[in-house]
Amino acid sequence: MALPEDNPSWLWQLGTEDDDAGTGIAASCEGTYSTGYTDGSFDGYSNLGNVDALLVKHSLDGVKQWSRQIGSMGMGMDVAVGVASFDIHGQCDNPVLYVAGHTSGRIAGTAAGELDVFLMKYDKAGTLLWSRQFGTPASDTATALATDKHGNVYVTGYTVGALAAESAGGQDFFLVKYDDAGTLLWKRQLGTPQHEQARGVACDAEANVYVGGHTFGYLDGNTNASNGTSTSDLFLTKYDASGQKLWTKQLGTPASEVTQGLATSRRTSGVVDIYLAGHTTGNFALPTKTGMDSDGLIVKFNDAGAVQWKKQLGTPGNDLFLAVTSDGGGNVYITGTSPNDIDTHAILDSDDVFLWALKDTGDVLVTRQIGSINPWNPRAQVDFGAGIATDKGSGVYIAGYTEGQFSSMASAGGKDLLVFKYAEGCSANTPAQCKLGYGWGDPHYVTFDGASYDFQGHGEFILTEASAGDLAIQARQLPWNGLTHLSVFSAFAMQLGRDRVGYYLGAVHPVKVNGQSVPISGELALPGGGRIFRQGGSYTFEWPTGDHLVISPEHNYVNAHLRLSPSRAGSLRGPLGNFNGNRADDFALRDGTSLVAPLSSTQMYEGEMAYVNSWRVSQAESLFDYGPGESTESFTDVHFPYPPAHTPSAGQQQQAQQLCQTAGVTSPILLKGCITDVAATGDASFAQSAAAMQGHAQRFH
Structure with a gap:
């Protein structure tokens, strides 16, 4: 059962009689954008095929602004796997959105094969600006996307064809770069005779791009930890802005490791932190492990590919880390699902969605976990966190799905799209x-x-x-x-x-x-x-x-x-x-x-x-900066305050009161101080200052 502090700030659930699920989410300072898919007619739209893609916007307070259902005609399958935002001219209240996914039909142009990748650009009002579709005659699957500081967009995934190079065999991972006008700049493909799947992509402040995934082979000259090809290892590959591959790192255990997400955190010092999240059935960061259940894993790399630390977190059940993000200040947030209470390890009725927050040192900052109920079918109440994002304040947003219902929302049937917000810490939000x-x-x-x-x-x-x-x-x-x-x-x-x-x-x-x-x-x-x-x-x-x-x-x-x-x-x-x-x-x-x-x-x-x-x-304890020859003594007068030259008259105080009240100061505490300041100085600007402070106090009390 969720503790009171586990309850989200808001939660939104919507669906059809069929399955509807969230797969990704992005946040700006003016809203959140969730992607996913639906088997039905979502939010008043008509289903265009078998499975359609979704894009939904909410305000930061959880009010739905608009939704879009995207698909191809016939019995096609169209799934949006992620969304990335970019702030135009650095203005976070004016973002554009990029949505990536894959389609078995025609969303933008001619179908190249049985499954193609699509990329779409929207403005914040939900207007489609352009769309692209690409692939091979075989199957090409998108898994993630990211934007860089210039507004370019990168799409990653895996292919069994020759998308950017001859296939190495099995599944290869790919990385494709477009500019903000939708022009293809370059594409890359890397693999082994075995299978590789890219599951995450992120950029740093220098527009380098990192791709994370897992491989069953010896990728880019590395060694598989199982000394064979029967289990998968994690990998991280770095490219520069021109598409030149700089390095690839591979790590794992004799058991299996799977990557599900990647994030970067930028520092003013130029240091770049890269966080790769997924799950393992081995002793990835533990001395020993018994059983074949999955634990969540997270690895912190620097921009040279060196491991800074790694963590393995979980319960006796199957714990899946499915998405990761950073707030830009170094804290890391992970979502996923677990059949156990992640704090007490008690067995739950079904899988519940969680938030795991870590400091940049790897220490656990906070955990949150919520679950639904299903009065009609107690066996179908799985809750799944598939995407996670942070805003400019302290909001953390999760998108996924639920098979049940939460107290504030009723289930529409099957899986419902789920979006909710945690407000970690104290902020304007x-x-x-x-x-x-x-x-x-x-x-x-x-x-x-x-x-x-x-x-x-x-x-x-x-x-x-x-x-x-x-x-x-x-x-x-x-x-x-x-x-x-x-x-x-x-x-x-x-x-x-x-x-x-x-x-x-x-x-x-x-x-x-x-x-x-x-x-x-x-x-x-x-x-x-x-x-x-x-x-x-x-x-x-x-x-x-x-x-x-x-x-x-x-x-x-x-x-x-x-x-x-x-x-x-x-x-x-x-x-x-x-x-x-x-x-x-x-x-x-x-x-x-x-x-x-x-x-x-x-x-x-x-x-x-x-x-x-x-x-x-x-x-000795001063935190101030000083000029040459200065110290804290340079700013000190222990005899202050001295007696005032005069005391404001009753008339001056009355005039000051009128100025303060005209400025809108009504709080007794602030009004008293305002009258004192204006009467003592004769400066009416103190009245405006008091009014501004009153606005802050009213907002945060």
């Missing part, structure tokens, strides 16, 4: 999972547990830090426009996973990664697993654990809000509190001494053990 702490204005702090107060320090301070050591955020506060009693945020430094990252207001390129200025136009994957997103002048810093810091410049200062994953509860310390659900104990000195709120001015600012001074950053 998962506000219910977020816990918000923030600082804004001059500045006003609100802790994760909801306590609000002013923090008028001049210097560099710990804002929050996690006991695990993978999250630490420091803030630099400087006087606003030379005032001696009001400060604002001007810079932030953080430990973002394994990277040191800084944001410096006013710099041409305000973000630094490990001491180096980095221009960011859209999204940047970090070497240590995190990511940075830019939207206009705002930057979102995402931890591998799903936590997010959003920094928004406001005129000559910065606002910040931090959204935390629930897993951080009780593991933090600093001026944003301890995140334990009790705001009464949010105020503590660095040595653990608790203070009772509200703090007096003396408790806040006076003496070495004052609250503000307790959280000052020392040079």
